[in-house]
Amino acid sequence: MKRSLVLTIALLTVLAIAFLASLMAGRVWLSPVTLWQGVVTPGDQLSDLILFGLRLPRAVLAILIGGALGLSGAALQGLTRNPLAEPSLLGVAGGASLGAVIAIYFGLAGVFAFAPPVMGLIGALAAGAITFAVGRGGGTLTLILAGVAVSALTGSGVALALNFAPSPYAAFEITVWLLGSLSDRTWDHVILAGPFIAVGCALLLGAGRALDALSLGEDQARSLGVNLDRSRLLVLLGVGLAVGAATSVAGAIGFIGLVAPHLVRPFVGHQPSRTLIPSALVGSTLLLTADVATRAIYTSSEIRLGVLTSLIGLPFFFWLVIRMKRTSP
């Protein structure tokens, strides 16, 4: 267990560095001294407003969302025993996207600023419910196929919205939302998404023992007392809440959930339950870093979070291909 502790401390340290960087970076760079002054003697200076009103909620949201994605990816890879599983597998992220897109399409976003996240949450839960209703009782593969079907459904819904967008601006707004962003997120977003992410992550952490037993296949896992139906439901619910809330607040952010468990696995002996918390920490760090990069890289218009996380995916898949070629006969 000592190795686990060392790993966790190392990851927390890296996360703390990324967190501090996130508080400093932006159009107005805050030096560490300013940060310290802001914490010790809070006042009404601009730097304090930026720190507490913009940077801090944004950083907290990045940690929550990155953690939710990393943890969900690890849980799904453990459940399916497939290292290519990722959070969007159960259709929940698609549901969140569709809900938010519908809010933007019908102009609700202009009336009520929280329309996209709230409708995103509703969409996520509805998609999760459909996946469960269709895929239940049929085993893990059936559940995944149901999720893929729901993803296809929500994907075509989004495509439909883009096709019949009332104006070029609406189409642009939808597309830009889909690329993912944490800018202009406030404490209200944290309060909206936070509880769902917390509950979802707690459920996923509870599935750890079942995921370990599943290393031996479903028959042996069941013989060890694991209730597979309950475990699948736990993971579906956990991913649904965590990823649903995350996507509805920040848009579609890919690759974090896929890559984080891979980075963690070699350090925890490939044991599924031991990948959970470290994957969450790595996911938080990756998202924080990507978010800092969106602010640190100077571009004419804002570079979106989803673009940068896709760039994480690029070297990862190349590395996977090269490793596969090396280890295959």
Next chain:
Amino acid sequence: MTTVLSARNLTVRRGQRTILDDVSITLDGGGLTALIGANGAGKSTLLHCLAGLLKPDAGEVSLDGKPLALWKDRELAKARAFVPQNPRCDWPISVERLVALGLTPVLPAFGGFSAEMTARVGKVMADCDLTGHRDQPAPTLSGGELSRAMLARALVGDPAVLIVDEPTTGLDPRHALDTMGRLKALGGEGRLIIAAVHDLTLAARHADRLIALSGGRVVAHGSIGEVLTPELVFQVFGVHARITATEDGPLVDLLTRT
């Protein structure tokens, strides 16, 4: 108190096919029982039902007088261990961790292993000659080593009942002999062991009792000496056999004459 595993009027159907047809057997006390039958006779299905992993369409299985359906998942997991055909490990975890998975029913939801549990894992690995492989990733093990590791995983929980589906398939003669020897010794310790085997000589020399399945029905159940006859072999496999008593035990010669 002796363990009693009994099946009453088990029937399992899959579509139009009847896999198990009104099977009733009772196993009590320790010892190794060999289950023989042709491919498709229903051996795996019977073992899955006895393990409580498959709900029969009719009939029920009881362990120590209590129907399996009434046992709590965890209690049943502690009482009986099951090793399927061609067991595999999907992640490259170390042998020690693989064996430790057998303690899942007694582990708390969170937290690590107690010193006592680690010691148990170590002892079972030593008993199965796995200490040298403790940190080796499971997929790099040879067939014989993986078979021992899966058996160790089943034994670490100290089950009263062990159900193994084809433990010797794919093993070279030495490892097959080794595995059957282990199962026989475990039966001698008082555990109730039932294993599906194809090698009739191995079964005859190591098992105490024999159950023969043919077309989903039990056609023989009793001690090796009583029931293992050339007539039975022909009835079950459609193959002629000559059974000779030697100083090492019965030798079942399969003959090619028509």
